[in-house]
Amino acid sequence: MNPAGIIFGAGARINVPASFTATTATGIGFEDGNWFxxxxxxxxxxxxxxxxxxFAFDLAQQRSIINAGELEVPDNSTIALIGGSVIxxxxxxxxxxxxxxxxxPGKSLVKISQSGNLLNLEIDPPRTPNGQPSLITALDIPELLTGQAQGIETGLSANSNGTVQLTDSGTTVPTETGTTIVSGxxxxxxxxxxxxxxxxxxxxIAVIDATIDSSGSNGGQVWIGKHPQDNPDNxxxxxxxxxxxxxxxxxxxxxxxxxxxxxxxxxxEETTAFYGEITAGGAKEPTPQAGSDRTSDGGTVEISSQQTLIFDGKVDVRAPLGKNGTIRFNDRNITIVPGTEGDGQQLGDNPVGFDLMEILSGDGGTSGFTLGANALEQVLGNIVLNASNDITAPNVSLNFSGDITIDGVNVTLGDIKTNGGAITITASENLSTQELNSSDPLTTVGKGGDVTLNGDNIQVSWINAQGGIDGKGGNVEITTEGFFRATGTFDTLIEGKETAVSIATVGGDGGGKITISHGGNGQTPFEVGNSITNGTEGAISTGDSTILPPESFLTSTSSDSGDIEINTGEPSSNATSAGQAMATNLLGNSSTSAGQAMAEDVISNSTSAGQAMAEDVISNSTSQGQAMAEDVISNSTSQGQAMATNPYSNPANIFPSRPQLYQYSLEFLPILTQPKPQAIAPKTEYTQINHKNTKLEPNYNLKNLEFVNFTPKSNLINIYYNQPAPQTIAEITNTNSTNISQSLAQSVPQQVTSKSSKSTLEAEADVKQLEGGFTYAFEKHLGISNTPIVTLEEAQAHLRQIENITGLKPALIYLFFKPEFKPETTKGNLVNSKGLTSTKPERERTENRQKTRSHWQENLDTQLELLVVTASGAVIRKQVQGATRSQVLSVAREFHRSITNLESANVYLPLAQQLYRWLIDPVEQELKAQKINNLAFIMDVGLRSLPMAALHDGTGFLVERYSLGLMPTLSLTNMNYVDIRKFQVLAMGASQFKNKNPLPAVPVELSMVTEQLWSGKALLNEAFTVANLIKARASQPFGIVHLATHSEFLAGKPSNSYIQLWDTKLQLNxxxxxxxxxxxxxxxxLSACRTALGDEQAELGFAGLAVLAGVKSALGSLWYVSDEGTLGLMTTFYEKLQQVPVKAEAIRKAQLNLLRGTVRLERGQLVTDQGSFPLPPALAKLPDVELRHPYYWSAFTLIGNPW
Structure with missing residues (x-):
């Protein structure tokens, strides 16, 4: 031990009988707790x-160990070199x-488990001017290493500039504390x-021109960069x-x-760069003494990084006498590119292969792994690619020599061929590939590899897992909670006939089993011959069994021999009771006979000989009993009584008669008689309600909904309705003795009160009302008219189409303030309990929409409500009690002000969390249940200028969970999807202005967008005119128009807002x-725009930008972001758009890159996960800047179609 440092020269040897440790620690601890x-x-x-x-390292900067000698210990012993840096x-x-x-590095306590003798080695340390010994410091090492100065040969040499090199290779090595250099x-x-x-x-750590040998009995272990025992102490x-x-x-x-x-x-943790060679295979040929029945399997190799991985090496884990080994590549994101285009694959014969000093001395990784297909295909053995985020190789054909396993969040791949190796792909979200070929065409007895796919939604071109003439086919297993699509076919012989198939496992010695488990759940069929939604384009065949198109399977099915299985979940549950039943939100076929039925939401085909009590009943018939409901849709009611509010189409004659029903409903039904205790039957258990309130009511009146003079076209009714006094049901006890206390008192304030739409028709009315009101406001401001209003059915069809094409699971979220007024009603209009008019044609008239909007805007005490529409299922509607318009907008304004002030640090955070509680929390459980990952917001006045990406739930930002977009309304949005990567970009902008601040980054921005990140044409400064824009578009239909200039969305009419061109202000109109x-x-x-905070006209202009411009989508910012922030965001956005051709996903990934620090200004360059780009002089002189604060990234908002 020598805290001053230790050097073993070229002639150094050790002669010890056991283990040996050399350290520059300041203290050594022993088993009994004593210290030296x-x-x-x-x-x-x-x-x-x-x-x-x-070992205790107490110095602020630990000293070094250098070995140039031959250090050897006896068999089964240990050598340890532990210092501040080791070479x-x-x-x-x-x-x-x-x-x-x-x-x-730094002060540490290093615990060891190896035992061994100690050897203290001292060198003559440098002297101070007074002749006293002084410790070696980092600055002493270059002088100490010069052979002439100290007479010690170390294999290192010092340069006149103070750097240190390896003598043999001339490679410069760092000398900072914490650095390990292994050569020799x-x-x-x-x-x-x-x-x-x-x-x-x-x-x-740098391993340079080194040989590390741990071969022999069962192979040894080599750990570079990671402690073998992965625990917090290490x-x-x-x-x-x-x-x-x-x-x-x-x-x-x-x-x-x-x-x-x-x-x-x-x-x-940050960057791994591997260019070397690893062999971890089994024995190459039998060893006589081992016996002919012994096998030798390949080993395991892991090359990983938490952020950035660079690979252009050679790995061989083959095992001629056993099973091949496995090579694992782990990173945050993995991108596979054609040929030799990966990171580090264009470096020639340089043995170092990369700028070593840049790897070891740089400031961090770039959150990704770009791997050339050639390097990956030359790996010999089974390969595992694992990413904590996404894996993409959309246009690459990959040919492997063994099994391939791929695991990520979203996985997008091209063709994969394994020559008999297995293919396993798992995506926690969406999986998309082209041709998957695990057949073995090289031998007649070859076995087809198994193909296993798991993902939320899965799409392939086709799957070929066929065996040879005398071989077996591989098994194919596909599991998805969503849909599976095989969109292509290939030809193969089935029973002597050439057949177009999408999945084949045929083999001369037997076919493999095919199992497809999908999420149709009895609602969406699996179709052989139709791959648009859920199915295959061609046939499915194992050889013994074949399903030829067209075939459609709504439920699970299997072939006679069981070698083809198509599985799905069951339809929504059925509920049947022979007596009395009470249900909430029961979907399915519910039948009740000789008893009473009570439910909040019941969709039923028949209810007979009993009483039916519900908030919502959709029923074909009710006979010989009583029905009471808030919403009733029924074809006939006879020999009984029914009471209801809000009847809809095909209504029965509903009239009050003989009140005999007990209160089970939250809102409408008081106790009218004293009934017997009744049982609830959820599944197979029974729950008894202990009635505490047994008060009898002398009469019953529906109140609160004023009398409506209505001239019906069918047998509709007149209704009196009012909210009853709060009711409470206290104890609910079931048969397994579990007591549940439940208060139903509406008078107790709740943060979120469910107001879900009670029926399909009411949900349609809700959506159409919101779409109509919001659309009219945009029409009025933008000067357009006659927009067809989208229905709920059309909205869900659009969302399903987007889900099928992109693999995303989108949702529309309407955020609005419930109107608290009594609207005027006209002939043909029926008003329901939510203050929304029914779906009569007269409601669509402009004057009614205008009247509705004027009422919506008048009352600052109106409550916040949320309405969510997804691709299928019921509409979700929630009211947030206590969140009034004035409260929400006040917090929104303060949030906007605080987040745009960098000096206020995290002052915005409590406001971001409060807004999250109001705007997201009430529906988040439903979003999670449906695995929604894309949100399109349609919002009321005052909310459209909110940076939704920056809302925070206390653990993370909203953009970390969802991709986001802002729509004016669905009716005003073009919902068609096109892969944007096929379009070129027309990029125009100005860096100098007469009366505005310059934008010095614009020339670099335009150049990067059109030359490095995308292809297209750039027009700068004087060329940035309306005439040139129109001329350029006339000569070439650019699908992307990028305007890097000042833009303002101001209060008042559209002509007040503008985009600044070189020679004019282009007004919004x-x-x-x-x-x-x-x-x-x-x-x-629009890469540099600003919106007036909270102003309705400015918000209408910003949110209506795509509509007025006639484009499908627009990307703009809510406030002026600094030049460096804009450049960082825009650069990364175009990078991601090439990888993920969904605009909302691309902007999300760009925002996350800024948030996580992988995009930053450093040493006069813009650093992204794709490389570094020089900054213009005005920005290059700025100090290094991280762009993590939401000021830099949350302002950028996608408007219109987010897909």
Missing amino acids: DAFGDKNNYQNLIGDPTS NTGQVKAPGGNITIAAV TLDVSNQELGRRSVTVLGDR VRLNANRTFVSRDSVINVDGKNSNQNGGRVTVWS QLPKLGLSKPKVELLV
Whole structure:
């Protein structure tokens, strides 16, 4: 031990009978808790017995260990070199034992488990001017290393500029504390002895021109950058950066036919760059003494990073005498590109393969792994690609020599061929591939590889898992909670006839089993011959069994031999009771006979000989009993009584008669008689309601809904309705003795009160009312008219189409303030309990819409409500009590002000959380249940200028969970989807202005967008005119128009708002003159705009931008973002748009990159996860800037069609 530092010169040897440790620690701990301290004279040497257990590093900057000698210990022993930084250029050998080389940054306590003797080595340290010894510092190392100065040969040389190089290669190496440099040889190989390991640890690790050998009995283990025991005590020893050069070799082969390959792990927190060679295979040929029945399997290799992974190396885990091993690549995001276009694959024969100093001395990873297909295909063995986010290789054909396993969040792939290897792909969200071919065409007896797919939604072109003429086909197993689509076919022989198939597992020795489990659930069929929604384009065949198109399966089915199974969940549950039943939100076929039925929402085919009590009943017939409901849709009612509010189409003659029903409903039904206790039957258990309120009511009146003079076209009724006094049902006790206290008192304030639409027709009225009211406001402001109003059915059809095409699960969220007024009613209008008019044609008249909007805007005490529409299922409607218009808008204004003030740090956060509680929390459970991942907001006045991405739930931002968009209304939005990547971009802008601040980043922005990130044409400054824009579009139909200039959305009429061109202000009402709708522009980008906070006209202009411009989507900002922030966001947006051709997903990923710090300004460059881009001089002189604050990224909002 020498805290000043240790150097083993080229001629150094050790001669010890056991293990050996050299350290620059300041203290050594022993088993009995005693310490040996390198400083002072307080050591009790008599008590320093036993084995060392830990090393203490107490100095602020730890000192170095350098080895250029030959350090060797006996068999089964350990060598450990532990210092502030460790450089090895010599040989370290521990046959059958362990080698640990660890660099310890900063003050640390390092615990050890290996036992061994200690050897204290001292060198003559530098002297102070007074002749006193001084500790070696980082600045002393270059001088100390010069051979002439100290006479010690270390394999290192110092340059005149103070840098240090490896003598043989000339490679410059860093000398900072925490750096480990391994060159030369680390050898623990042994044919007989097991449990061998080499461990290399440090904050920054470089393995350069090194040979690491742990081969032999069952292969050994090599850990580079990661401690073998992954627990909190060892986290600090894991590497941030790890580099392995092209001329480095790591060998953990099993040597004999009874020995397996070992394990190699190369790992880092931030950046791993691997260019070297790893062999971890089994024995290459039988060993006579091992016996002919022994096998030798390949080992395991993991090359991973938490942020950035660079790979252009060679890995071989094949096992001729056994099973091939596995190579794992782990990263946050993985992108596979064609040929040799991956990171680090265009570096020639440079043995280092990359700028070592940039890897070890840079400031961090870029959150991604771009891998060239050639490098991946040259890996020999089974491959696992694992990403904590997405894996993309959409236009790449991959050919593997073994099994391939891919696991990510969203997985987008091209063709995959494995020559008999298995294909396993798992996506926690969406999975999309092209051709999957695991057949073995090379041999007649080859077996087709198994194909296993798991994902929320899955789409492939086709799957070929066929075996050879004398071989077996592989099994195909597909599991999705959504839909599966096989959109292509290939030809194969089935029963001697060439057949177009989408899935085939045919084999001469038998076909593999095909199992498809999908989420149709008895509502969406699986169709063979129709791949549009859920099914295959062609046939499905195992050889023994074939399903030829067209076939449709609504429920689960299987072939006679059981080798083809198509499975799905059952339809919504049935409920049947022979007596009295009470149900809430029961969907399915519900029948009740000789008893009473009570429910909030019942969709039923028949109710007979009993009493039916419900808030909502949709029924074909009710006979010989009583029905009472808030909403009743019924074809006939006879020999009984029914009471209801809000009847709809095909209504019965509903009239009050003989009140005999007990109060089970929250809102409408008081106790009228004293009934017997009644049972609730959920599934197979029974729950008894202990009635505490047994008061008898002398009469019953429906109140609160004023008398409506209505001239019906069918047998509708007149209704009196009012809210009753609060009722309470206290104890609910079921048969397993569980007591539940439940208060139903409406008088108790609740943060969120459910107001779900009670029927399909009422939901249609809700949606149409909101669409009509909001659409009229935009029409009035933008000067347009006669917009067809979208119905609920049309809205859900649009969402299903988007879901099928993109794999996203979208939802529309209407945020509005419930009107608190009594609307005027006209002939043909029926008003329901929510103050919304019914779906009569007269409601669509402009004057009615205008009247509705005027009432909506008058009352600041109106309550916030949310209405959610998804691709299928019931509409969700919630009212947030206590959240009035005045309260919500007040918090929204303060949130807007605080988030745009960088000096206020996190002052915005409590406001962001409050808004999240109001605007998202009430419906989030439903969103999670349906796995919604894309939200399109349609919002009321004052909410349209909210940066929704920055809403926060206390653990994360909204944009971390959903991709987002802002729609004016669905009726005003073009919902068609087109892959935007096929369009070019027309980028125009200005960097200088007469009366506005300059935008110095604009020239770089335009250049990057049109030349590096996308393809297109750029027009800057003087060329940025209306005439040139129209001329450019006339000559080429650019699908993307990018305008980098000042834009203002101001109060008042549209002509007050404008986009600043070089020579004029283009007013908002002049946008149609640009002709962007002929042909339609898919995306209009305004990279520097601002919206007047909370002003209705300004919000209408901003949210209606896409409508007025005639484009499908627009991207703009709610406030002026700094030049550097805008450049960072826009650069990353176009990068992501190439990878994920869904606009909302691309802007989300761009925002996340800023939030997570992977996009930043550093050393005069813009750093993204795709590389670095030089900044213009005006920005290059700025200090390094992180763009994590939501000021930089949350303002950017996608308007119109978010897909």
